[in-house]
Amino acid sequence: MFTDKNNIGRLKLVGTWDLAFYPIESIKRVRLIRRADGYYCQFCIDIEVKVDAQPTGKAIGLDVGLKEFYTDSNGTTEPNPRFYRQNEKRLRFCQRRVSRKKKGSSNRKKAINRLGRRHLKISRQRKEHAKKVARCVIQSNDLVAYEDLRIKNLVKNHCLAKSINDAGWYQFRKWLEYFGRKFGRITIAVNPAYTTQQCSHCGTIVKKSLSTRTHVCRCGCVLDRDWNAAINILKSALSTVGHTGTWVTDPNASGDLTATEVGAILSQQVDSMNEESPHL
Ligand SMILES: [Zn+2]
Numbered sequence: 001m002f003t004d005k006n007n008i009g010r011l012k013l014v015g016t017w018d019l020a021f022y023p024i025e026s027i028k029r030v031r032l033i034r035r036a037d038g039y040y041c042q043f044c045i046d047i048e049v050k051v052d053a054q055p056t057g058k059a060i061g062l063d064v065g066l067k068e069f070y071t072d073s074n075g076t077t078e079p080n081p082r083f084y085r086q087n088e089k090r091l092r093f094c095q096r097r098v099s100r101k102k103k104g105s106s107n108r109k110k111a112i113n114r115l116g117r118r119h120l121k122i123s124r125q126r127k128e129h130a131k132k133v134a135r136c137v138i139q140s141n142d143l144v145a146y147e148d149l150r151i152k153n154l155v156k157n158h159c160l161a162k163s164i165n166d167a168g169w170y171q172f173r174k175w176l177e178y179f180g181r182k183f184g185r186i187t188i189a190v191n192p193a194y195t196t197q198q199c200s201h202c203g204t205i206v207k208k209s210l211s212t213r214t215h216v217c218r219c220g221c222v223l224d225r226d227w228n229a230a231i232n233i234l235k236s237a238l239s240t241v242g243h244t245g246t247w248v249t250d251p252n253a254s255g256d257l258t259a260t261e262v263g264a265i266l267s268q269q270v271d272s273m274n275e276e277s278p279h280l
Contacts, residue, residue: 008032011041019043036116053183059143061234063195063226064169069133071226073234081129084168087122094118126168134175138185144176145237148189188237200231 013019019027022045029044061073068077094115101108137144149169173189180187197205201221208215208225215221215228223231 013041022047036113036120049182051183053139053185055142056140058141059145059234059238060137060141061145061230061232061237062137063230063233064146064149064172065226068226069168069172071224071230073227073230075224075227075230077226078133081125083122083125083129087118087125090118091115091122123167127171130168130171131175134172135179138176138179138183138187141185143186143188143237143241144180145188145190145233146173146176147192147195147233149192186241188240190233190236190240195229195232195236196225198232200228200235 026046027043028046029042031042031044033040033042062070063072064070067080069080071077094111098108098111098115101111177187179185194205197207199206199215199217199219199221200223202217202219204217204219206215206217213225215223215225221228
């Protein structure tokens with residue numbers, strides 16, 4: 001079916017995915033990948049995934065954190081999966097095993113492979129968890145807002161728990177956006193500036209240190225820190241869609257193309273649920 005330049009020969013396909021279901025033209029790329037537990041063949045298939053989902057009439061803001069996986073604008077929290085903690089312990093254990101073995105020895109190679117498998121297992125668990133939670137959030141909301149946290153800002157840290165979380169959020173966001181397209185929902189990444197410090201009720205800046213867990217404002221607003229942030233995230237997202245999709249839209253005024261697109265989708269969602277949606 002395909003050739004590489006290394007005379008790899010014929011390969012037998014094992015697994016549960018029925019590739020014959022897809023026309024040959026839609027297979028865009030084939031890659032062989034080596035992982036700690038064996039070799040994998042990856043087929044990139046170009047297909048349109050779209051599901052006709054009913055509107056829910058709901059919008060939500062999510063604040064990701066260290067303590068919880070996320071806190072939403074309704075005050076509900078999604079806890080971190082228990083395997084995060086367990087994995088940390090096991091990773092440290094495997095890492096110690098590697099460093100205790102003599103360099104170049106076959107025992108060290110075995111220990112390295114075990115560490116690699118452990119990493120692989122963790123990344124698979126993380127992926128499954130992020131996927132499951134993201135699908136659930138997307139299915140129960142028309143609009144989902146979250147902070148635009150660039151992964152590069154989060155890489156430099158030595159805390160294992162945090163790095164596991166960071167990778168989890170990164171994947172979570174990717175899955176939110178994937179399912180957003182699939183189910184025709186709106187996903188918005190907002191600027192994270194002031195989402196924690198601002199009062200979600202009156203807009204006043206209320207300075208907080210990292211250890212301040214509760215937002216207390218002079219206006220009388222008292223909320224959990226993350227809940228307050230989640231409301232701000234949702235508000236910020238709604239303010240970007242609120243002024244678009246009307247007759248007087250000036251693209252230069254907002255300077256934000258995605259906001260216009262979002263407005264178009266939003267008004268379309270409201271006006272004509274049964275019509276064909278434009279290709280984005
Ligand atoms: Zn206030």
